[in-house]
Amino acid sequence: MYVKAIPEKCCGCLFCETVCSLWHWNVINKYKSGIRVHKKSVIEDIPSVCSHGNLCNFECIEACKFDAMKKKNGTVYVDYKNCTGCRACEKACPLNAVWIHEKKAYKCDLCGGDPQCVKFCSQNALVMEV
Amino acid sequence: MFCYGGNILKVDLTTGEGIKKPLDEKVALRYLGGDGFGAYFMNKIVNPKVDAFSPDNALIIAPGLFVGSGVPTGGKTAFFSKSALNGGWNESVMGGQIGLALKQAGYDVLIIEGKSDKLSYLLIDDNNVLIKSAEHLQGNTTRETAEKIKKDEGDFIVASIGIAGENLVRFASIDCEERQAGRGGMGAVMGSKNLKAIAVRGNNDIKIAKPDKMYRLIEKYYEIMINHPSFNDDGKYGTGEFLEWMNNERGTFPTRNWREGVFDGRKEIDPYYWAPRYAIKNKGCLQCTKPCGKAFVMKEFKGAIDGIEYETLFSLGSNCGIEKVEYVAKANEICDLYGIDTISAGGVVGFAMDLYENGVIGKDDLGLEIKFGDGEALLEILKKIAYRDGIGDILANGVRIASQKIGKGAEKYAVHVRGMEPPAYDVRGIKGMALAFMSSPRGACHLRSGAYALELTGKFWKYEGVDRLSSENKGKEIADMENFMAVYDALGVCKFSRGIFLLNFDEMLEASIGKKMGEDELLFIGERICNLKHIFNIKAGWKKEDCKLPDKIHIPIPEGVSKGSYVSREEEEKMLLDYFNARGWDKNGIPTRKKLEELGIKEFIE
Numbered sequence: 001m002y003v004k005a006i007p008e009k010c011c012g013c014l015f016c017e018t019v020c021s022l023w024h025w026n027v028i029n030k031y032k033s034g035i036r037v038h039k040k041s042v043i044e045d046i047p048s049v050c051s052h053g054n055l056c057n058f059e060c061i062e063a064c065k066f067d068a069m070k071k072k073n074g075t076v077y078v079d080y081k082n083c084t085g086c087r088a089c090e091k092a093c094p095l096n097a098v099w100i101h102e103k104k105a106y107k108c109d110l111c112g113g114d115p116q117c118v119k120f121c122s123q124n125a126l127v128m129e130v
Numbered sequence: 131m132f133c134y135g136g137n138i139l140k141v142d143l144t145t146g147e148g149i150k151k152p153l154d155e156k157v158a159l160r161y162l163g164g165d166g167f168g169a170y171f172m173n174k175i176v177n178p179k180v181d182a183f184s185p186d187n188a189l190i191i192a193p194g195l196f197v198g199s200g201v202p203t204g205g206k207t208a209f210f211s212k213s214a215l216n217g218g219w220n221e222s223v224m225g226g227q228i229g230l231a232l233k234q235a236g237y238d239v240l241i242i243e244g245k246s247d248k249l250s251y252l253l254i255d256d257n258n259v260l261i262k263s264a265e266h267l268q269g270n271t272t273r274e275t276a277e278k279i280k281k282d283e284g285d286f287i288v289a290s291i292g293i294a295g296e297n298l299v300r301f302a303s304i305d306c307e308e309r310q311a312g313r314g315g316m317g318a319v320m321g322s323k324n325l326k327a328i329a330v331r332g333n334n335d336i337k338i339a340k341p342d343k344m345y346r347l348i349e350k351y352y353e354i355m356i357n358h359p360s361f362n363d364d365g366k367y368g369t370g371e372f373l374e375w376m377n378n379e380r381g382t383f384p385t386r387n388w389r390e391g392v393f394d395g396r397k398e399i400d401p402y403y404w405a406p407r408y409a410i411k412n413k414g415c416l417q418c419t420k421p422c423g424k425a426f427v428m429k430e431f432k433g434a435i436d437g438i439e440y441e442t443l444f445s446l447g448s449n450c451g452i453e454k455v456e457y458v459a460k461a462n463e464i465c466d467l468y469g470i471d472t473i474s475a476g477g478v479v480g481f482a483m484d485l486y487e488n489g490v491i492g493k494d495d496l497g498l499e500i501k502f503g504d505g506e507a508l509l510e511i512l513k514k515i516a517y518r519d520g521i522g523d524i525l526a527n528g529v530r531i532a533s534q535k536i537g538k539g540a541e542k543y544a545v546h547v548r549g550m551e552p553p554a555y556d557v558r559g560i561k562g563m564a565l566a567f568m569s570s571p572r573g574a575c576h577l578r579s580g581a582y583a584l585e586l587t588g589k590f591w592k593y594e595g596v597d598r599l600s601s602e603n604k605g606k607e608i609a610d611m612e613n614f615m616a617v618y619d620a621l622g623v624c625k626f627s628r629g630i631f632l633l634n635f636d637e638m639l640e641a642s643i644g645k646k647m648g649e650d651e652l653l654f655i656g657e658r659i660c661n662l663k664h665i666f667n668i669k670a671g672w673k674k675e676d677c678k679l680p681d682k683i684h685i686p687i688p689e690g691v692s693k694g695s696y697v698s699r700e701e702e703e704k705m706l707l708d709y710f711n712a713r714g715w716d717k718n719g720i721p722t723r724k725k726l727e728e729l730g731i732k733e734f735i736e
Contacts, residue, residue, distance in 0.1 A: 008410075008411060009411055010411075011411065011412040011413050011414035011418070011421045011423070012307075012413060012414060013205075013414030013415065013416065013417060013418040013419070013421060014227070014230075014416055014417065015202070015414075015417060015418065015419055018198075018200050018417060019200065019345075019348060022200050022338065022341055022344065022345060022348075023345065025335070026338065026341035027335035027336060027337055027338060027341075028198045028199065028200060028335070028336040028338065029234065029333075029334070029335045029336065030230070030234070031333060032335070039307060041434070042308055042413075042425055042434045042435060042436050043410065043411065043425045043427065043434040101333065102333070120348070120352055120419070122352075122355070122356055122361075122414075122418075122419045122420060122421065123411070123412060123414075123421070
């Protein structure tokens with residue numbers, strides 16, 4: 001299960017970033033969101049979000065030397081007590097779906113099965129792939 | 131303070147100094163944010179007498195209170211300065227991301243004063259504030275500028291000007307992520323400061339007073355919005371969705387420099403024609419859950435463009451008699467890249483076309499023929515304006531100054547109120563909006579009151595049975611709507627959500643800042659903001675006589691549903707006095723001491 005992004009539909013409103021950081025951290029901070037939208041041109045709004053191994057080979061888990069990147073029931077998540085913010089996961093991820101903010105890694109954790117970004121995407125640019 | 135950045139940043143481009151001060155909580159609660167902060171700090175900081183292009187003028191940027199709160203469609207940021215078109219109050223509100231970046235950097239207000247000695251850009255990275263050379267960006271488009279700065283600096287949000295701002299075109303715009311602070315020449319003020327761009331990155335959390343409550347409110351309003359009829363209409367066709375209705379059902383779609391109120395050649399500029407052909411997806415402002423923007427792809431372009439909005443379909447379409455949407459799209463793109471306000475641009479080109487067709491100016495003056503409907507001429511004139519080349523150097527001053535320079539009776543073709551070219555509402559058949567054009571603090575404007583919807587449909591909020599063809603009882607209506615809209619601009623909420631939220635923000639304010647405010651309290655703040663803007667204008671030399679409507683508004687609409695309707699000079703005077711009365715101002719439009727005491731702002735006139 002993962003969140004699939006359809007850039008052709010993304011309108012660049014960043015509402016996904018907003019609700020993600022609010023739901024997880026009770027604050028608004030785009031760098032603490034598990035999804036980021038990067039604008040490449042007028043028509044290219046590109047959401048970056050983890051595929052949880054579906055479109056990659058768990059490069060982040062492989063790269064982490066501190067046992068901070070873990071997998072449970074098909075979901076890759078950050079174990080914050082171990083994370084040092086060394087950026088190894090960020091560099092290893094082929095999808096640009098992990099980033100470091102204030103020495104901690106941030107990425108999608110699928111919100112316990114009900115991804116908020118999918119729930120609040122008015123353009124259906126984010127969908128669940130099972 | 132919850133939902134605020136908590137600080138004010140003041141940058142002096144002359145000395146290179148930046149000063150960070152905490153935001154006074156009392157000021158925050160009295161003015162909310164965005165428009166309120168603009169009204170307060172413009173009055174506190176800017177000498178209203180200075181020229182718009184003086185280093186002593188300031189450019190102020192303030193995100194709305196709800197920017198970075200999660201409130202759906204609450205992502206608007208306001209820009210303030212002295213107007214390059216009339217020297218009075220100017221504000222322009224946009225949906226770009228710079229406000230969120232500023233708040234995350236810890237700033238609710240950015241004040242830029244002085245003038246850099248060479249073309250520069252301002253870089254704000256949380257507490258690090260730098261003024262860097264932009265000489266390598268000279269002449270670059272808004273988009274090239276943003277792209278190059280991002281390439282050099284990283285993940286910054288960039289607001290930039292194009293060649294028009296550099297050349298002090300009096301209706302130059304500021305662009306941020308394809309969203310524009312367009313009106314009143316904010317881009318020219320930036321150009322006068324030798325400031326090519328502002329790049330901001332903020333890393334801090336925006337704290338929310340009651341996150342769980344905010345989440346539930348987001349859930350509630352998200353559902354309402356995606357099930358609202360406007361979600362589909364605007365989603366498919368954008369803001370131009372009601373163009374045909376304005377034409378056929380109301381006959382108030384200004385055409386060929388306000389000669390007519392119906393555009394016979396409208397078929398292909400109607401989004402029902404072009405959206406299925408050219409629009410490939412929606413584009414949203416920050417924090418929007420019902421986007422109305424359109425990404426537009428045409429094979430004639432290398433890439434894609436953003437647009438085209440309703441106002442632009444009028445200004446660069448019907449007002450210039452352009453029937454081919456391809457030309458409107460190209461003109462829109464030129465405006466966005468060179469950094470020109472599309473509304474004023476179309477007003478100016480339509481004016482020039484009118485002068486040409488009436489023999490006031492000829493091919494020798496212009497360097498080319500410019501008849502209504504000539505798309506190539508439209509594109510050519512826009513470029514001349516941006517570069518201030520030939521006739522473009524005169525037109526770059528807006529229709530008021532241009533008509534004075536041209537003389538030979540050109541004034542009667544110049545459609546403006548207080549120097550600003552009006553938007554797409556033929557107010558001869560929407561009389562409340564005629565008053566709104568006169569009363570707006572920045573010149574002819576549809577957004578300070580937003581009363582067009584109320585006038586055209588006859589009902590909104592607490593008003594019903596409003597007659598658009600009557601000039602009776604418009605004073606209180608427009609004053610009420612201006613107060614209402616000032617709240618929206620202070621909170622940073624999109625005006626296209628006004629039918630959904632009305633002024634029911636108490637729950638969202640409690641969730642975001644931790645304090646409820648009901649409709650009455652918000653309207654009181656809105657009134658305070660409107661009065662402060664007016665005080666600034668009075669200090670800048672505003673006179674009642676300046677508010678008069680252009681000559682063309684006194685000529686009846688020749689055809690269509692509103693045929694025969696116009697605003698007489700008596701009606702003009704009556705509506706204005708009615709408005710002053712509703713505002714508690716005297717017959718010359720000067721606020722009474724009693725009113726200012728009531729609003730708690732008499733300190734601003736002492």
